Amino acid sequence: MLSLTVDQHKEVLQQLVNLGERISNGVPDNHLEIGYTSLMVSFLLHNLTAARSIVQLSNSFGDEWFPASVCYTIARTMFEVDVTAHYIAKSPAEHVRQYIDFTAVLNKKEMGACKKNRNSEKPGWQEPMESLWQNYWANRESEIERKYKIVIPQFTRTDKKGKTSVFQNWSGKTILQMASEVDHTEAYDVFYSELSSFAHANVRLADRYLQHRTDGPVWSQKAREFDVGNVFRYAANFLTCHLELFGQQFNTWTETEVSDCWKDTSSRA
Numbered sequence: 001m002l003s004l005t006v007d008q009h010k011e012v013l014q015q016l017v018n019l020g021e022r023i024s025n026g027v028p029d030n031h032l033e034i035g036y037t038s039l040m041v042s043f044l045l046h047n048l049t050a051a052r053s054i055v056q057l058s059n060s061f062g063d064e065w066f067p068a069s070v071c072y073t074i075a076r077t078m079f080e081v082d083v084t085a086h087y088i089a090k091s092p093a094e095h096v097r098q099y100i101d102f103t104a105v106l107n108k109k110e111m112g113a114c115k116k117n118r119n120s121e122k123p124g125w126q127e128p129m130e131s132l133w134q135n136y137w138a139n140r141e142s143e144i145e146r147k148y149k150i151v152i153p154q155f156t157r158t159d160k161k162g163k164t165s166v167f168q169n170w171s172g173k174t175i176l177q178m179a180s181e182v183d184h185t186e187a188y189d190v191f192y193s194e195l196s197s198f199a200h201a202n203v204r205l206a207d208r209y210l211q212h213r214t215d216g217p218v219w220s221q222k223a224r225e226f227d228v229g230n231v232f233r234y235a236a237n238f239l240t241c242h243l244e245l246f247g248q249q250f251n252t253w254t255e256t257e258v259s260d261c262w263k264d265t266s267s268r269a
Helices: 006-025 036-061 068-090 092-117 123-155 175-181 185-199 203-207 225-250 255-266
Strands: 156-158 164-166 210-213 216-219
Touching (some): 006 255, 092 123, 175 185
């Protein structure tokens, strides 16, 4: 996108949020696939909420104490949601059902973890897991098992040696694989890889708190200007892409209206 100042990127993000919030006027359900509209609206609401959270954190803390590392993680989820939305939009009938059905796999996995740790040798785990089992899972076990057996064939793959394995996520593909299929490879390579540093707590996370001074390095929570700018730049780019897709799918706004959120700001530079 355009080369803008930190304040201009903030303004772009706010304008994009304002545009997206027009869905409060209603969204036409123009797809026959069950659940497609509600699912796509949920994705958009997530990214609008994430963007608004970044703006609010900036307003609360100011640039100097802006929690950049936390906001990088928020921006990362915006990319994942955008990729997921684009991937589902490629084949709504198949992907919506697959996305929803994976709930049964998640429930089975979560229930299994609770059931396993009811027998933990650590009282700090055994007691709360037993309480959780009795109050939440016990009465649902048979229904969860039933639904799991119905859906699991579509979430199982068999390798060349005949060994079967269950998908780790609903699509059976990594974010990179889905990103490649929806023409987001460059964004993955350039943006997502860096943002993952903050989700996985590698050395870049710690580096954001290391300040180099004339008397030596010190640890500080003060934000660096380029990190503040990067957070808003990433969030604005991800939300732009998402709004373009949503507008195409539901005719809620045009691509020109989305791009104007950038042009209007740059013209006032």
